[in-house]
Amino acid sequence: MxxxxxxxxxxxxxxxxxxxxxxxxxxxxxxxxxxxxxxxxITNEYKGYRFDLGGHRFISHNKELVENVCDMMGDELLTSNRKSVILLNGKTFDYPLTAKDIFRKMDLWTNLKVFTSYLIAAISRIIFRKKDISFEDWIVNRFGRTLYNLFFGPYTEKLWGISPKLISTDWASQRISLLNLKDVIFRLLKLKGGTPRTYAKGYFYPRKGIxxxxxxxxxxxxxxxxxxxxxxxxxxxxxxxxxxxxxxxxxxxxxxxxxxxxxxxxxxxxxxxxxxxxxxxxxxxxxxxPLRFRSVRFLNILVDLPDISDNTWMYVSEGKYITTRIQEPKRRSPFSAPEGKTSVMLEIPCNEHDEIWNCPKESLLKRCLEDLKELGFDIKGKVIDSFTTSVTHGYPVYxxxxxxxxxxxxxxxxxxxxxxxxxxxxxxxxxxxxxxxxxxxxxxxxxxxxxxxxxxxxxxxxxxxxxxxxxxxxx
Ligand SMILES: Cc1cc2nc3c(=O)[nH]c(=O)nc-3n(C[C@H](O)[C@H](O)[C@H](O)COP(=O)(O)OP(=O)(O)OC[C@H]3O[C@@H](n4cnc5c(N)ncnc54)[C@H](O)[C@@H]3O)c2cc1C
Missing domain, CATH: 3.50.50.60 (FAD/NAD(P)-binding domain)
Structure with a gap:
């Protein structure tokens, strides 16, 4: 009927x-x-440039859904590969974090701290059966306090706007790839084969934006x-x-x-x-x-350069920078910018009507260009234009x-x-x-x-x- x-x-x-x-x-x-x-x-178009609300990509567990989407999109659906990094203290780390990368790029003292705090966490979990109550516990119990303080804590607090002590563990288990040091050591000693638990690299993306x-x-x-x-x-x-x-x-x-x-x-x-x-x-x-949503402001910058980097996402953990992720839309689809030009988008989490939400675009741009320069991307003289977009219901706050x-x-x-x-x-x-x-x-x-x-x-x-x-x- x-x-x-x-x-x-x-x-x-x-x-x-x-x-x-x-x-x-x-x-x-x-x-x-x-x-x-x-x-x-949605994707916003401006002067021949295209910006999503935070760069999206399409992947799925559901084969039938993927087939239906491919049928619906025909030749308009492109495939791309993800390469993401974390920018921290002037260095670039793999995303998700890998133990090999940390060993290689951190100084000896930090490596020692990472390793001992990881061991303490692993032993405490076994002996004291430490429970995960908050997001902070979940991370510290699996990665140790040093890595939490370096990467996860500051990033999470910036993203959600509250202390990770007040965030539920539910978010962590589906979003964070486990950095298994034991696994890495076994692999280095050739005592274990197979591929490590990792993130999906390939993804679908429409020619004209999500x-x-x-x-x-x-x-x-x-x-x-x-x-x-x-x-x-x-x-x-x-x-x-x-x-x-x-x-x-x-x-x-x-x-x-x-x-x-x-x-x-x-x-x-x-x-x-x-x-x-x-x-x-x-x-x-x-x-x-109590069911609050975290808002996001996106700063979309049109740039007079052919390329900025080869990364899909660049994660910024340090609390002194207001952005959490930097993206170059061209990495998803070459049709995101006119030929020979590129663009940059910064995701800036905030709460509706707070200081960032209300900040005039020009002040936001000025601050973010300075931050970008410190992070290694000096594009100040190459900005063609910019605009901001925003969403009120970006993330449900767990x-x-x-x-x-x-x-x-x-x-x-x-x-x-x-x-x-x-x-x-x-x-x-x-x-x-x-x-x-x-x-x-x-x-x-x-x-x-x-x-x-x-x-x-x-x-x-x-x-x-x-x-x-x-x-x-x-x-
Ligand atoms: C920054 C960011 C990056 C993301 N990246 C990815 C990614 O790479 N890959 C991925 O798969 N997912 C990604 N997501 C998640 C993805 O955007 C969501 O999962 C998806 O949009 C959810 O769809 P939805 O229809 O449930 O909700 P929504 O997309 O939020 O749609 C809800 C709709 O309801 C409308 N609405 C709200 N209130 C009312 C009302 N009172 N009356 C009428 N209409 C109303 C809204 O305007 C909206 O159109 C990302 C999300 C964010 C915030």
Whole structure:
């Protein structure tokens, strides 16, 4: 039976849900706040240059998803290889960190400290069975205090804006490649073969930026009869007993209402809860406030040089620099800049309306050009132009008790059988675009079955505590 389904939010998750539903002839409408679809995966064009919101790349564990994306993109999908480094104290280290690189590049004294603190951590873990409560514990227990103080601590604090003591371990297990010194020594002594645990190197990337993938998906949805309403902010969810009956949104200052049979929401979880009638949410509203998002400002610089470096990402750990990552978009696609020119993008984490968020572009540029010079990239005389972009919901902040608050909100939504919340914002999970897309597709498939939606199967997809990138199907 043809259903009238509303999809809230037109990022990768919402678009993928709508894409799947349209294939089966359902009546689908996407309600999207911004003036274009793509969410965090849009690409901005300016004077012949293209900048993502933080350079993206596409990899996935899901072979079928990769095949579908390749089919949809045709020749527009390029393949590329990742080469990332960490810039620290005037030196360049491999990313992810390798013990061999540390041994080679650090002085003897630092190496001794790294090695002894690693040994102390390893022995303490075995003898005292030290528990990981926070992100800091997770790192110190596996890498030792010296490496934590050098690389992980300052970077993490800058990224999240809070002490790593207050960050949950959940983020670490999926994001940090283990630097196994024992493994390295065994390999050096030829006592062990095989390849070490590592990060995916190859990846897919569209010719015109990551946004091209979702522009094409949006066009596909429209061609198949789906409707996309832009500049429309979800404002209210109207319910009758255990069912959502309609959704109200504001567009050009007017409140409009759409009736529905079912809803797939990908908007931030706290915002979805706040859109329910107030008398229903009195007991759970308090759980929305601790679920905070970290914002990011991107400084996009057009440069009159053919190239700056051969790195995809350059990680900057030191707290004195405000950026966490420097990228040259051309490394992803040569079509990111006009011929003979290049560009640089700096990711600068912040909180909405703080000093960095409010900093005038010219002051930000001045400061970042000085920082770039210190980091070895003196491009001051080569700047053609620059502009900034920003996102309010860059990263869900995994505070120590975020899981408890999130669960309360999931529990509140559970009885509404025709509503599912999914995606990065909708599940408050640090997931990549491929998982967001898989979630959207699975949520759509579950809604099409005439049984109650298995929400947890969708919301907890790929939450296994293993490194996300290992075993991905890559380019
Ligand atoms: C700096 C950075 C770099 C990243 N790099 C990579 C990468 O290399 N590879 C990768 O796979 N992933 C990467 N990601 C993650 C990727 O961007 C996300 O996983 C993906 O965008 C999640 O898709 P989504 O649809 O769940 O959420 P979003 O993309 O956030 O989409 C949510 C949509 O909902 C809309 N919305 C919000 N509120 C409302 C409302 N009230 N009414 C209507 N609409 C609303 C938003 O405007 C948005 O369009 C990166 C993320 C960041 C921040």
């Amino acid at each position: 043809k259903k009238k389904i509303l999809v809230l939010g037109g990022g990768p998750c919402g678009l993928s849900a709508a894409w799947e539903l349209c294939r089966y002839g359902h009546d689908v409408t996407i309600i999207e706040k911004e003036s274009k679809v793509g969410g965090l995966c 946004g091209q993938m979702f522009d094409i998906m949006g066009e596909d949805i429209s061609e198949r009869g789906g409707r996309i309403i832009l500049n429309a902010t979800v404002a209210r969810i109207l319910v009758n007993h255990n069912s959502v009956e309609s959704v109200c949104y504001t567009q050009d200052g007017t409140l409009k209402t759409l009736d529905c049979d079912a809803v797939i929401s990908t908007i931030p979880l706290p915002d979805l809860i706040k859109a329910f009638p107030g008398f229903l949410t009195t007991d759970v509203l308090g759980h929305t406030t 505070s120590l008790d975020y899981g408890l608050h999130r669960q309360k909100l999931f529990d509140f939504l559970e009885p509404y059988e025709n509503l599912i919340t999914c995606g990065r914002q909708g599940t408050f999970r640090y997931i990549f675009m491929d998982t967001a897309m898989e979630m959207g597709i699975t949520a759509a498939q579950n809604l099409m079955l005439d049984t109650a939606c298995k929400k947890t199967d969708v919301q907890l997809m790929r939450s296994e505590k293993e490194l996300i990138e290992v075993s991905s199907v890559t380019a």
